[in-house]
């Protein structure tokens with residue numbers, strides 16, 4: 001996301017302020033396929049739209065700290081260029097169904113009251129009946145979503161964690177109760193909802209606490225068919241984040257356990273630990289419903305096999321989620 005123009009005021013206090021919103025013009029592509037990770041890990045084939053970047057909340061593990069040279073939020077004023085690009089690319093795409101998300105480089109809803117780009121993106125995509133948009137958040141800022149005229153084409157994706165990890169790692173975010181309450185309201189408003197357990201952490205009591213969060217989700221959602229999907233990912237990160245946090249002396253407890261380097265150069269948990277996490281979650285979801293689509297984000301084929309989750313994706317991960325999107329959009333397969 002480096003091709004911006006005239007960028008920001010030089011005032012470093014603004015650039016380092018996560019609550020600040022800076023406007024600028026973006027000259028690059030707004031629509032890009034998820035970079036996934038090609039070296040030995042399976043990507044789901046998500047498409048990313050980026051009308052803004054940054055986030056006013058603060059998660060200790062947030063990779064944006066390492067990704068951008070500034071911490072403020074950035075809103076691209078030239079939304080019309082994104083509109084133009086989407087219309088042009090939609091006219092020539094060969095994809096029969098497209099899963100878009102705006103939450104790759106920031107939180108999709110936290111600053112929606114000021115930016116309004118989530119609702120504008122939903123409106124931009126509304127005419128395309130083979131498109132579903134996911135807005136991912138750790139906030140409970142769902143009030144602005146009332147403006148969306150096509151909730152049946154939109155998924156509100158809540159990032160989930162255990163109360164303990166939210167307390168330690170996710171500053172200024174909505175509590176678990178608030179996220180669940182917001183999810184229930186989104187279901188009532190006609191949206192699909194999704195839940196993302198990413199990153200998951202290993203700590204004393206992790207298994208029972210993550211299982212408990214699953215139970216609470218399943219107690220909250222009234223109609224499981226409104227759950228678009230659930231994803232999981234064990235904590236993994238670029239090594240640079242460790243260095244950045246060390247300089248602030250806040251690398252613990254995030255980096256207190258033993259992490260290994262994956263084939264993509266990222267630090268992550270040992271394979272057996274990751275398998276245990278995913279198996280436990282798969283088991284907990286299956287107790288209530290085997291119909292809820294559950295997948296792992298950027299995991300290796302070995303992990304898919306060892307966790308026995310491979311049986312969920314006989315035709316591969318992108319197809320699994322494309323088929324799910326088609327069901328949600330009432331498109332024949």
Ligand code: SF4
Pocket residue numbers: 054055056057058059061062063064105106107137138173
């Ligand atoms: S909510 Fe997401 S974007 Fe915001 S600080 Fe946390 S990880 Fe980063």
